[in-house]
Amino acid sequence: MEDRQGQIAQVVVTAREMREIEGRIFAAGMPVAALMEKVGGLITARVREVGGSRVGVLVGPGHNGGDALVVARELHCRGYEVWIYSPFSRFKELTGQHLQYAQSLGIPCYQEIEELPHCDFVIDGLFGFGLEKPITDSLAWAINRFNQWEQPILSIDIPSGIHTDTGEVLGAAIRATQTFCLGLWKLAFFQDQALEYIGKAELIDFDIPGVDVQAVLGTLPAIKRMTRTQALSTLPLPRSPVTHKYQAGHLLLICGSRRYAGGAILTALGGRASGVGMLSVAVPESLKPLLVSHLPEALIIGCPETQTGAIEYLQLPEKTDLSSFSAIACGPGLTLDATAIVQEVMASDRPLVLDADGLNILAQMGTIPTLQKRQGATVLTPHTGEFVRLFPHLPDPKQDRIQAVQAAAAASGAIVLLKGARTAISHPQGRIWINPNSTPALARGGSGDVLTGLIGGLWAQTGSKGIPVEDIVATGAWWHAQAGILAAQERTELGVDAFTLTEYLMKVISEWVT
Numbered sequence: 001m002e003d004r005q006g007q008i009a010q011v012v013v014t015a016r017e018m019r020e021i022e023g024r025i026f027a028a029g030m031p032v033a034a035l036m037e038k039v040g041g042l043i044t045a046r047v048r049e050v051g052g053s054r055v056g057v058l059v060g061p062g063h064n065g066g067d068a069l070v071v072a073r074e075l076h077c078r079g080y081e082v083w084i085y086s087p088f089s090r091f092k093e094l095t096g097q098h099l100q101y102a103q104s105l106g107i108p109c110y111q112e113i114e115e116l117p118h119c120d121f122v123i124d125g126l127f128g129f130g131l132e133k134p135i136t137d138s139l140a141w142a143i144n145r146f147n148q149w150e151q152p153i154l155s156i157d158i159p160s161g162i163h164t165d166t167g168e169v170l171g172a173a174i175r176a177t178q179t180f181c182l183g184l185w186k187l188a189f190f191q192d193q194a195l196e197y198i199g200k201a202e203l204i205d206f207d208i209p210g211v212d213v214q215a216v217l218g219t220l221p222a223i224k225r226m227t228r229t230q231a232l233s234t235l236p237l238p239r240s241p242v243t244h245k246y247q248a249g250h251l252l253l254i255c256g257s258r259r260y261a262g263g264a265i266l267t268a269l270g271g272r273a274s275g276v277g278m279l280s281v282a283v284p285e286s287l288k289p290l291l292v293s294h295l296p297e298a299l300i301i302g303c304p305e306t307q308t309g310a311i312e313y314l315q316l317p318e319k320t321d322l323s324s325f326s327a328i329a330c331g332p333g334l335t336l337d338a339t340a341i342v343q344e345v346m347a348s349d350r351p352l353v354l355d356a357d358g359l360n361i362l363a364q365m366g367t368i369p370t371l372q373k374r375q376g377a378t379v380l381t382p383h384t385g386e387f388v389r390l391f392p393h394l395p396d397p398k399q400d401r402i403q404a405v406q407a408a409a410a411a412s413g414a415i416v417l418l419k420g421a422r423t424a425i426s427h428p429q430g431r432i433w434i435n436p437n438s439t440p441a442l443a444r445g446g447s448g449d450v451l452t453g454l455i456g457g458l459w460a461q462t463g464s465k466g467i468p469v470e471d472i473v474a475t476g477a478w479w480h481a482q483a484g485i486l487a488a489q490e491r492t493e494l495g496v497d498a499f500t501l502t503e504y505l506m507k508v509i510s511e512w513v514t
């Protein structure tokens with residue numbers, strides 16, 4: 001049972017894949033009406049927990065409308081006052097039958113929004129994954145009116161008007177308070193542009209057989225949703241009782257400038273929180289005392305500086321070269337004057353995380369040709385602005401973040417982590433992890449620096465264990481977000497400065513592990 005729920009929680013599908021999976025279930029003999037009845041019953045049970053007794057139900061022409069009508073009927077039979085709004089004259093057969101029966105029970109059905117009496121909440125069953133074209137004219141007008149209402153709106157499957165794959169608004173879309181995603185997570189739930197419409201997201205599992213999911217998605221689905229179980233299986237815990245510090249990885253961070261000293265501290269604190277065995281931090285010479293005072297356990301390497309206070313070149317301790325490190329993370333706070341060191345680390349074969357100015361310098365060097373020459377594995381961690389600078393010729397991530405990150409990884413051969421409300425991580429061959437939960441509290445200067453250090457530290461510890469790099473990166477993104485969520489719970493969304501975040505990294509993990 002645990003197993004099935006764990007697997008279902010990771011699955012993410014497109015509308016086409018959902019239709020194929022659904023097709024297999026029907027072909028195997030499950031009557032369409034029976035499935036609709038089952039799904040409607042499950043939604044009703046959840047709706048009844050919401051409270052209120054006066055309900056407006058928005059009914060579309062397809063099976064999303066059919067689901068809504070089953071809920072309307074069930075609520076009516078349980079004593080709710082129910083009104084239907086449906087401005088359509090033609091319905092799919094099953095939906096039409098449900099509408100006829102609902103009306104025979106005395107549930108009123110209106111075509112005009114003004115006719116709907118005041119309700120405690122609204123159920124949105126206008127369109128699900130069958131939405132084909134933009135919503136226009138009077139229906140778009142009505143949706144915009146519903147959005148101005150104060151009452152909660154509960155959407156069935158997906159807010160009507162949202163594209164199931166890209167998450168874009170097709171003409172007009174319902175802004176739901178809560179959305180009950182049916183059966184399997186749809187891609188739109190992880191596209192930043194849809195999040196304000198989806199509200200609180202909940203999966204209603206209706207027992208889709210695992211074999212049907214596998215038959216359509218394969219044994220290694222391309223797009224997966226990150227889960228706690230997955231993150232815990234990747235973390236370097238428990239440690240071997242006989243390990244020594246060099247077996248727990250050696251991370252080199254290259255970060256900071258006179259102008260951006262704090263970025264170096266935050267990156268290093270992120271690296272430290274990963275539990276990495278040995279931490280070395282290369283900074284401009286003048287920052288060394290500051291870093292030593294914050295991280296007494298780290299080896300702080302002071303490097304010659306440019307006139308502007310950037311690292312001029314790497315000056316590693318005697319008998320050390322880049323091959324001494326199990327992973328390198330480079331970029332936060334460097335400024336654009338540190339081009340030479342980015343070139344130097346690119347030429348090494350070490351696992352490399354590039355972030356912030358490291359990415360901006362890479363963009364100036366020419367992202368794709370430079371990465372094609374690299375011997376080692378590279379992780380890029382851009383936000384949308386950096387992404388566009390790195391990959392100016394690829395589709396804009398604002399339209400479809402998942403497709404954009406997949407294209408970037410394929411074109412560059414790097415593992416690309418695209419930051420956002422729903423951070424997505426793609427392997428060059430198209431495997432994607434999506435981090436499903438985060439908090440706007442993390443939209444704050446310095447929080448990305450912490451992530452860079454954390455991912456670097458995890459990679460340094462686990463890279464030699466045969467764990468796929470994208471799994472390590474996704475675990476870092478998950479851990480970072482969970483720390484932000486816990487910190488925001490305890491301190492509000494205003495209380496999660498990047499320094500505080502580094503302290504919650506340990507706090508959140510001890511809650512999971514104990």
Ligand SMILES: NC(=O)C1=CN([C@@H]2O[C@H](COP(=O)(O)OP(=O)(O)OC[C@H]3O[C@@H](n4cnc5c(N)ncnc54)[C@H](O)[C@@H]3O)[C@@H](O)[C@H]2O)[C@H](O)CC1
Pocket residue numbers: 018022035036039060061062063064065066067092126127128129130131132133134135136156157158182183
């Ligand atoms: N996932 C499952 O296995 C189950 C899904 N259920 C529900 O069914 C819908 C999908 O149903 P479908 O009938 O295919 O599509 P829709 O209800 O989303 O709507 C299609 C309907 O609407 C017309 N249409 C499309 N776009 C527009 C537009 N812009 N303007 C006007 N009309 C439009 C189109 O022609 C069709 O007639 C899924 O989301 C679930 O809610 C099952 O009930 C349970 C199993």
Ligand SMILES: [K+]
Pocket residue numbers: 064124125126127128155156157158159160
């Ligand atoms: K809907």
